[in-house]
Structure formats: C-alpha cells, structure tokens
Amino acid sequence: MRILFLTHSFNSLTQRLYVELTSRGHELSVEFDIKDEVAIEAADLFQPDLVIAPYLRRAIPDAAWSRYTCLVVHPGPLGDRGPSALDWAVTEEAEDWGVTVLQANAEMDGGPIWAHTAFPLRPGATKASLYRREVTAAAVACTLEAVEKFEGNSFAPAPRTEGTWRPFLKQENRDIDWQTDATETVLKKIRAADGFPGVLDEMAGHAVYLYDAHPEETLAGSPGDLIARHGDAVCRATSDGAVWIGHMKRKPAKEGGRGVKLPSRLVLGEAFAALPEAEPSTWRRVWWEERDGVGVLHFPFYNGAMGTTDCKQLEATFREVVANGARVVVLAGGGDFWSNGINLNLIEAADSPADESMANIEAMDDFCRAIIEAEDTYVIAAMQGNAGAGGVFLALAADHVLARDGVVLNPHYKNMGNLYGSEYWTYLLPARVGKDGADTVMNRRLPIGASQAADIGLIDGTFSDLSEVEHLAMSLDLEGRLEDKAARRAEDEAQKPLAAYRAEELKRMRLNFYGFDPSYHVARWNFVHKVPHSRTPLYLARHRRRVRDKD
Numbered sequence: 146m147r148i149l150f151l152t153h154s155f156n157s158l159t160q161r162l163y164v165e166l167t168s169r170g171h172e173l174s175v176e177f178d179i180k181d182e183v184a185i186e187a188a189d190l191f192q193p194d195l196v197i198a199p200y201l202r203r204a205i206p207d208a209a210w211s212r213y214t215c216l217v218v219h220p221g222p223l224g225d226r227g228p229s230a231l232d233w234a235v236t237e238e239a240e241d242w243g244v245t246v247l248q249a250n251a252e253m254d255g256g257p258i259w260a261h262t263a264f265p266l267r268p269g270a271t272k273a274s275l276y277r278r279e280v281t282a283a284a285v286a287c288t289l290e291a292v293e294k295f296e297g298n299s300f301a302p303a304p305r306t307e308g309t310w311r312p313f314l315k316q317e318n319r320d321i322d323w324q325t326d327a328t329e330t331v332l333k334k335i336r337a338a339d340g341f342p343g344v345l346d347e348m349a350g351h352a353v354y355l356y357d358a359h360p361e362e363t364l365a366g367s368p369g370d371l372i373a374r375h376g377d378a379v380c381r382a383t384s385d386g387a388v389w390i391g392h393m394k395r396k397p398a399k400e401g402g403r404g405v406k407l408p409s410r411l412v413l414g415e416a417f418a419a420l421p422e423a424e425p426s427t428w429r430r431v432w433w434e435e436r437d438g439v440g441v442l443h444f445p446f447y448n449g450a451m452g453t454t455d456c457k458q459l460e461a462t463f464r465e466v467v468a469n470g471a472r473v474v475v476l477a478g479g480g481d482f483w484s485n486g487i488n489l490n491l492i493e494a495a496d497s498p499a500d501e502s503m504a505n506i507e508a509m510d511d512f513c514r515a516i517i518e519a520e521d522t523y524v525i526a527a528m529q530g531n532a533g534a535g536g537v538f539l540a541l542a543a544d545h546v547l548a549r550d551g552v553v554l555n556p557h558y559k560n561m562g563n564l565y566g567s568e569y570w571t572y573l574l575p576a577r578v579g580k581d582g583a584d585t586v587m588n589r590r591l592p593i594g595a596s597q598a599a600d601i602g603l604i605d606g607t608f609s610d611l612s613e614v615e616h617l618a619m620s621l622d623l624e625g626r627l628e629d630k631a632a633r634r635a636e637d638e639a640q641k642p643l644a645a646y647r648a649e650e651l652k653r654m655r656l657n658f659y660g661f662d663p664s665y666h667v668a669r670w671n672f673v674h675k676v677p678h679s680r681t682p683l684y685l686a687r688h689r690r691r692v693r694d695k696d
C-alpha cells in the first residue's frame with residue numbers, strides 16, 4: 146500500500162513504524178504537519194491508500210480525513226482522550242496503560258477504533274522512557290494490526306466507547322512544593338514531565354525546568370535546600386529525604402524564547418560549585434560489573450549524548466575493566482539509548498562551539514581506538530536502545546555488534562549540517578557493508594531497523610535481553626576469536642594505519658567546524674533549540690521528490 150505519514154516530526158516512534166512498514170513492502174512517504182494546506186497538498190500529490198499520524202500535536206485537517214482514511218496513533222488506552230495522555234498516566238501512577246489506533250474524524254481522539262493494546266506501566270520510568278519502549282512496542286503492534294485490517298477491506302471499526310477527556314497537563318498541576326512534597330512525589334512529578342516540558346521550578350534564584358531525577362537514600366537536609374553536588378548533578382532536600390537532578394533548562398526570559406537543556410552544573414554555576422561533593426546512593430553515570438571473566442559496561446547517558454568528559458570517563462573505565470582481567474567486555478550503553486554521538490547541547494553552550502566539537506570528537510575517537518586496539522579482549526556492543534550518528538559507529542568499533550529487537554539505528558551524519566563524520570567510520574563501515582553499501586547507508590539518511598541492519602551485515606545480529614548477550618559472551622571460543630582479531634588488525638594496520646583514517650576524517654571535520662560553510666553550526670543550533678521544521682526534507686517527502694524530478 147501507499148502510506149503517507151503525517152507527523153509533527155520524524156521522531157523515534159515514527160522512525161520505528163517507518164522501518165516496520167517499509168520492511169513489509171509498503172511504499173511510504175512522510176510529510177511534517179506544518180499547516181493544513183501543506184498536509185492536504187502532500188496527500189493529493191502522493192495519493193495514499195492510507196494516511197497514518199504516528200505523532201501529531203494537533204487535529205488532522207477536515208479536508209484530509211474527509212478524503213482519505215487517516216489513522217491516528219494515540220499513546221493512551223481505549224477510551225483515553227486528550228493531549229497529555231502519558232503525562233497523566235505517570236502522574237496518576239496508573240498500573241496499566243495502552244496505545245489506541247483510531248480513525249480521525251471531527252472529534253479529537255474521538256473516531257472509530259481500529260486497534261488497541263494494553264501494557265503494564267513500568268514503575269519509576271520517565272514519560273520519555275515509556276514512550277521509547279512500551280508505547281513504541283505497543284504502537285507497532287496496533288498499527289500493524291490496523292494496517293492489516295485496512296488491507297483486508299472487510300473490517301468495520303468499532304465506534305469509540307465512552308471515555309475520559311483529560312485536559313492538557315499545565316505547569317500549575319506539576320508544581321513541586323519542596324517543603325511538603327516527599328521524595329517519591331517529587332520524582333513522580335519530574336518523571337511525568339521528562340523529556341518535555343520539564344517541571345518549572347526555582348533553583349538558586351533561577352527559573353528552571355527540571356529533568357533527569359534520581360532518588361537519594363542517605364543524604365538529607367532542610368526541605369528545599371541544595372545540599373550536595375556530584376559530577377554534573379545537584380542534590381536537593383525534600384520533606385523526607387533528597388533527590389538528585391541531572392539536567393535543567395533555564396526558562397527563557399522572553400515568552401516563546403528557546404532554552405537549551407544542560408547539566409545542572411552549568412545551569413546553576415557558582416551556587417553549584419559552592420556545594421559539597423557527595424557520592425549518590427542510588428545511581429551512577431558509568432559503571433561496570435564482572436561475572437565469570439565478562440565485564441559489562443553500562444553508560445546510560447541522558448538522551449544518549451556523550452560529552453568530552455563522558456567519553457574520557459568511558460575510555461578510562463573501559464581500560465580499567467580490561468586491566469582487571471576481563472577477556473570479554475560487553476558495552477551495554479543504557480536502556481533507552483545506546484549513544485547519539487557527541488553532546489550537541491554542551492557544544493552549543495561552550496564558549497567556542499567549534500573547539501568543543503573538536504575536543505568531543507577527539508575524545509570519542511580515543512574511546513573508539515581503545516576498543517579497536519584492545520587486542521587481548523573481545524568486545525561486544527550490545528545496543529539495548531536506539532543509536533544515531535557517531536553512536537552507531539562507536540558500536541561498530543566492537544568485534545561483535547548486536548542490537549536489541551526493535552532498536553532503530555541512524556548510521557549517518559549528514560542530517561547535522563552535512564557533517565562528514567568520524568569515529569573511524571571510513572575504516573569500520575566499508576569493512577562491514579562494502580564500499581557501495583557504505584555510500585548507500587551514509588547518503589540515504591534513513592533509519593534502519595535492527596533486523597534489517599543484521600540482514601545487510603551492518604551488525605552481526607539481534608537479541609531480546611541483555612542476559613542473552615552475557616550468556617553468549619561466556620560461551621565464546623575466545624582463543625580462536627582473539628587470534629583472528631589480532632591477525633586482522635595487524636593486516637589492516639599494515640595496509641593503512643588507523644591513525645591515517647582518523648587524520649583524514651578529522652581533516653574533513655575541521656572544515657565542518659572551522660571552515661567557510663556554517664551548515665553544521667546552523668543545523669546544531671536549530672537541533673538543540675528545537676526550531677520547528679519549516680518544510681519536510683526530500684529524503685522523507687518522496688511525493689515532493691517526484692514533483693521536483695518532473696520539473
């Protein structure tokens with residue numbers, strides 16, 4: 146079928162559905178929901194059999210749903226209606242939640258039901274984490290069911306059952322009262338608003354939105370006081386304990402202004418530096434565990450973004466695990482993201498974004514090199530969450546590359562202002578998919594699903610659970626694999642040294658960072674400030690490509 150996605154952006158859920166539907170042979174095109182006329186023009190150009198709205202922030206125009214069957218993916222269970230579905234679910238601590246696919250009509254979220262799925266709501270998860278994991282999995286199941294029913298041509302969707310309209314969850318409903326709110330309440334409020342919009346609060350005299358909260362079990366102080374710092378995070382006392390806050394965003398001075406989400410350390414400045422350093426009791430940014438000679442390295446960085454310090458810490462920890470005698474190291478990343486490459490927000494906030502970009506890439510390359518050159522250690526990348534840009538190539542530095550079923554990879558850099566890319570991709574990618582394959586992967590700019598990535602040889606396989614990878618790691622014929630690795634590395638090094646690949650890539654990156662063409666700086670600014678799209682790029686809007694080709 147020809148399916149048009151009408152969506153606010155090509156976000157992770159939309160990408161996953163794109164991957165699933167194209168792999169089933171459907172012809173897809175994408176239009177960003179910018180204004181009614183543009184959406185209708187897109188549908189008229191593409192003449193889709195079906196329109197799907199995976200992620201919309203407003204109603205589908207009447208002229209679209211009255212001419213085409215439009216299915217809307219709603220991140221709420223049967224009967225749930227309204228724009229803040231998941232925020233309410235976390236706020237009200239629902240036990241179960243769900244996803245419903247309904248047909249657009251004149252009533253927002255009120256059309257006939259095509260499919261719905263329920264799932265248990267993971268306690269302690271942020272809204273964004275639920276969206277990326279449970280909601281995405283349920284949305285795939287529901288959408289595929291609805292598409293199949295639509296293709297079957299005989300399904301008559303059931304009218305909506307009575308349900309609840311929940312209004313937009315406003316900041317005044319999210320307010321934290323530090324004098325009376327207990328740790329669990331504070332955590333719940335922040336998690337219900339994380340990654341967007343955050344909970345508006347005041348910290349050290351600044352109006353800030355809060356994100357990335359973790360419980361503290363031993364430290365305490367007068368409710369509301371800032372009591373400690375660790376790394377980039379600040380600890381604040383609640384009525385019965387304390388919480389750590391890792392990220393914040395200053396409220397822009399002007400209405401409609403755009404702030405950047407940053408580590409608390411940078412947002413609070415002097416007030417942060419004045420706090421005593423303390424060890425958190427419940428969380429770490431990077432840690433490793435060892436079982437039967439297998440070291441598992443975890444690095445659940447917020448949003449998968451890896452700043453210069455993060456890369457250095459990772460490299461040091463990796464070397465520590467190896468020095469500790471681990472013959473196999475599993476790089477596990479985090480549950481929500483494996484890695485999205487260098488930290489563009491930190492780069493934006495630096496005095497010289499060009500210098501910080503360079504420092505971040507060098508640190509990322511150093512970590513990649515440590516993995517590639519670890520001759521006595523077999524390294525397995527186990528991508529539990531999505532990866533983008535340099536994050537994908539970081540995984541390819543490992544000897545064996547696996548991704549969890551359902552993970553979506555974006556193995557390309559060009560969307561960030563034509564960035565050339567580093568992380569030894571010119572060495573690692575052709576070795577896996579050949580030269581032509583590398584050109585295709587880099588220039589298509591489209592997401593690739595885990596199983597498709599395994600089919601084309603970009604990765605070695607998929608897994609459903611980290612324990613599966615740990616079992617594999619324990620059962621490997623290590624001697625043989627390590628011998629092969631050493632021989633291959635020596636051969637490759639003789640043919641062209643690793644340092645030469647790095648130098649060539651960095652030469653191009655220097656041009657991106659310091660050269661005459663500012664595309665990377667503009668694209669990064671737009672990305673971190675979340676500037677809405679003014680048009681859909683042609684690599685997504687196939688219907689517009691045809692018009693251009695005819696012209």
Ligand code: COA
Binds near residue numbers: 157486536
């Ligand atoms: N640095 C800082 N923040 C990043 C980031 C990065 N490299 N990559 C993603 N993020 C943040 C996003 O700003 C967003 O933040 P929010 O929580 O404030 O909304 C969050 O991570 C999720 O990203 P989003 O773009 O909404 O996720 P997605 O699944 O829809 O898209 C990507 C995934 C990878 C396609 C997209 O995030 C991307 O293009 N990232 C940039 C990759 C890149 O160019 N890295 C630099 C070169 S190595």
